[in-house]
Amino acid sequence: MRTTITAVRLRALAALCVALIAALAATATARAGEFGLEPDSFTASLSTAQAGGHPDVNVRFTLRNAAVDPSDPYYGMVRFKPFGIAESVVVDLPPGLVGDPTAAPRCPASAFPRCDLATQIGTVRLRTGLADEMWSPVFNVVPSQGAPAEFGFTAAGLLTVRLQVEVRSGGDYGLRTIIDSLPAIAPLIENDLTFWGVPADPSHDAMRGRACADLFGMGVNCGDEEGGNAATTPRAPFMTNATVCGPQPPVTLAVSEYANPGRPATAEAALPPLTGCDRLAFPATGRARATAPQAGAPSGYEVELTVPQNTDPDGIATPQLRQAVVQLPAGTVVSPAVADGLATCSDAQLALGAAGPVACPAASKIGEVSIDSPLLTQPLVGGVFLADPTPAQLLRLVLVAERDGVRLKLPGRIDADPVSGRLTATFDENPQLPFRSLRLTLKGGQRAVLANSRQCGPAESRFELTPYGGGAAAVSTDAFEVAGPCPAGFAPTLSAGSASAAAGAASPFTLTFGRGDGDDLLRSIDVALPAGVMPRIGEVPRCAEAQTVTGTCGEQSRVGSAQASAGPGAQPFGLPGRVYVAGAYRGAPYSLVIVVPAQAGPFDLGTVVVRAAVFVDLHTAALRIVSDPLPTILKGIPLQIRSVRIAIDRAGFMVNPTSCAPRAVGAAIAAAGGAVANASVRYQAAGCGSLPYTPRLRVVVGGRGRTAPRKPTALTATLVQPAGQAASRSVRLELPKAINARLEIVRRACSQAAYDAGSCGAAARIGSGAAVTSLLRDPLRGPAFFVRNPARALPDIVVQLRGDVAIDLIGKVTIRGGQLTTTFDTIPDVPLSRFSLTLPASSSPVGVASSGLCTRAARNARARQTLRAQNGKLVQRAAKLSIAGCKK
Template sequence: MVGSKLRFRVLCSLLAVCPLVSAMGAAPVLARVDVTAVGATFSSLQAGGAPDFGLTIDLSSNPASDDPKDLVITLPQGLVANPLAAQRCPIDAFNADACPAASRVGTTSVVAQIEAPLGPQVTASGDVYNLVPPAGEPARLGVVVRPPLASPQRYQVAVRLRGDRGFVIENSMSGLERTAGGLPIRIQRIQLNLTGQVAGKPFLRMPTACRRAEIAVAVRSWDEPQVTTSRATAFTPSGCERLPFRPRLSGVMGAPGATKLRSHVPVTASVISDPSDAAVAATTVTLPLALGVDLGSLQKLCQPDQFAADACPADTRVGRARLASPLLEQPLELPVYIVQRPGELPALGFRLFGGAILGRTRLGGAVTNVFEGLPDLPLSRFDLTVDGGPRGLLQAVSDLCTPRTRRDAQATFAAFTGVDVTVATPFAVDGCPAGAGAPVARTRYRIVEGLAVSRLGRAVLTLRVSASRPLGRATLALPREVAPLRGSRPIVRVDGRRLGRRALVLRGRKLELRITRPGRTIEVRWAGLRASRALAGAVARGRRAPLTVRLAVVEASGERRAFTLRVRARKL
């Protein structure tokens, strides 16, 4: 404000209009600062990569007496920095401009006009540091600007992961200076540069979805702080097909004294992933057939408005979630509630970074939980535990400790890259008494499926089945929205060996694979397919409704397994 008043007095004295303005009682002119341009650069657009990142912000003031005060930079979901990849600078060291070199994660430059007769345009450079954040904050950055012939200016950037806004990352910097070295200045450009790697460790991570992403910049001024102006720029990551996706499923059910028929059973399902892989966008987990829902436990439900307000009653809590990420010093521990869904079955839900993750429940032989809208964040492990005890949600529909207990669970994971992976694995049982028979060993499966559809209706199905034991036969049924072209045959390989035409028997939409030499991997690429007009149109419009592909396999031992695969069609 001091600089604003000084400039106003100088202007009035030069034009000799102050008395006239005062006498006329002219209405005040609303001051504001505009974001005139925003530009973003990346050294690489590889999805999930760690590129160097530059952001340029151009500003203008109207009238020129106003100055920028607060800056908010909103990064899209998935464009995150790892505060644990670099050394953290204590706040006291930052305020003394004494941060260690190992905490430096970028640079900055500010272009400003000195507001004085014949005042020059000056450029001040500086550095960006990784700071020790206050309690409750995931990260904090420190920006030091060093104007020529003036004292350094220091700004702290508060970082918030906004689950209530689609898991975008909000970076706020407040109190931008209006003077430097005692002279009024007008900031015209701010340049921020962040390094992709620090000491060989990834610091930045690109989104793992190859779709348009937006970076928004908003500014408020000193004289009119209630007015916000903003501008955005966009970019699109690429190379999703090069990003691996290798999620795994494990689980345990039961506890001492909680394994018998109709016991309330604690159950933990765990998803393990490599943080450098594509993130999981959605997951569908089907629990073992030995488990069912105790309908009596659904008498007390958290209502939708209570869940949205993070105010679920304590007696609607049914478990806990534990989330581990390389971005976090300690795993997050989150309460899980059973929540009413109008017109649907009650579902499990939890709150994450201010956002709501609410699943869907399906019953029909087995209990299935579906979670969609998961954030594009690097995770190493996610555990979801449903408690047992008198108010437990799940109960045993058979004795869990018999050798023939149906312990197989199945999960389908959808990646942000568009890849779908289905895994099947037996859950362990805890709490069986001494002398209980060992469970029958079961085969573990990993299935990667994909369906690409062109605008004209051409479709290509890919499937890779990996099993821990040899497979002797398989049958694949296409979804009703897809049909084979006349005379088309897929390319099928078993352990790398291509099957001949006589080993492929096609009847309508069903393909039978007659495998003479059993193998642990089956690969299918079926290019001669035609999609329905409705499906081709939906995919062209960007809709990715899942389709049902059915797979039945017979192991070399004679054991039979059946899978219902949910495949999301993507653009070819």
């Protein structure tokens, strides 16, 4: 068997006629009309229209030409001449019609054009200005650097042509064949090129090795030794039809001439409609694995799609993958921690829809991709890039893989279930190029893109892979085991305290609560602050109700900052925010509005607004802060909040207690699963002994017409105190014997139940009170009632102070040895600058003794006062009563 193309006779003849060729070329290219294609000369055909079959593909065209005039001196040697010299030929095949250059051996570049016949993958017949007919094998040649495939042929030693093959990257990814720099010495008139469906098939033996030419009209024909060679390699499919039945896109042709390369002659040729899609088989499967399969942990993920290729030359090729839908296991979610330092790539940087390289920032690359295609000797490799979000699609991926001049850009989307966060990836309208496997690896580590399910056990992925050709999708599942330790229980942490422990001083207050990776998710918190930790709420304008909903409160209402961390692993993502004061909410007089813009790296998940009701204890004025439920998922991204830090740090806003007794910050922290954990942190102010305590209590009795013996008298007690002192803890006032108790008033007291129900009548009302504190803008005012207490013989005086907040001051009443004593021993640790209790004569429980108030004895009578501060300091004095209504 011959293994090389010799054509000795033709090459010798060519060597002898070089000068003549140049002259003939000049004559043959003389213009007699416009350069272009002969009408209807461009045709394309397939030897079989079976979808996925392996056809011989023929492309033929003729350039416009004219017969040489018989009077021409070279007539007979040159019978036709073209209207221009063709420089390049570009043929675009429709998508899906592909050739596999690995199906036949490749001719080394150093050997071309003397190639082994085992590398022949087709044949070409040419007509030029020098030859009516030129035949040559088309060889599979080792491609130039950066090219996926290259073919070549030579004819009569005059034409040596290389056909470069490209993939229309960024477009429909069909094949393009390019011939550049055609030899001008033998101007092309007609081209008839055939690629064999199965090069080693015996049906091609007659044309295997055929190389001959009819030069100069001399009638040199192919001899018996031309062609007729058997294949020496196994049969393997080279050309493969698309797998979409019905009409196909046309084959397109563009031929440019040297004289005017910018205006190519173009044409289209129809291929026959493909049939037999019902015979296609698509055994595709999918596989997904976590690289670190620990429950709840951030992890890299490997996803692999496998499409076994049918390489039987007598069979039908596996259809290409049109759409891939991959649903990751339930519980596998986007990890918020990935957002730290993450970037996205714009469509312009990705050059989507174009063949150019990507120019994405390194921080937008979140993984690697490898595609093993039978058309290439090595896999295409590249990266997984996170694309800019759009209003309609938050998560967009683009796979970019390249090798040997082929660059694939596969855009996809990730849809996250808005309730569960379960992820579904969809890559649609993929290129009609075959591949054996596509492997995608998303980065791992603490900044991994994904986090595993928090539940141990099987984690199942679902794959729905739809082929071109209209066949049913191949549905498969794959599972791996999520390993322990598995999240169990709920043991949250709590820390809290004032930045400065100085008693009575203004100091920022900070509270932080959180959970570990092994804990259930956080839901809400109910915090009890120590008595005496109070805000100067009257100094801050409230955020308007409409703005609390949108989180657009003004800076004038801001009282602090917030910091939330979200995501699993050792490096959760931080989300800063702000804290504002607002008005009444859920039955509380005040509320906090915590506003956290959820800007997770390049993603805007919206603004998180969590409101917390601020209750004030009716008796101690201690604050209780009850939050609304924390958000768990935003736009399908589960937050997995790890910790929340609230710092109330507006200058001068928070005030420390004036008591240094050990106290605690307590909290009930609720989990998403319903568990509630109680936690507390010790709290104690310092330096209380340095606080002064100099209150003044003035008691006024009498009044016009109210000083006579046995007359009821009014009584007003006023307590004043300078700022910056320890607050009062208890005040005890023992009236002198000159003042008697009016038992009939005592008997008119209402029950505790009636008081709690707000139904104490006028008979039980004995007066009114008022309190002024620097913490509030307006004084607290309200009536005073006698309220029976089952634990004591005499009713209590309950001063119902109301305003921005509600406080009940309770005074315990005793009568011993005829003396009336009232003790307020549960006064809140609040800086009061003034407190007054007024008991009008008509309803006062006190009356004038038998001798009257204007006597010397009554004037000299003394009321014993015992006042104790929150820091323990004691003031005792016996002060004269101030008597009104006596004549001077």
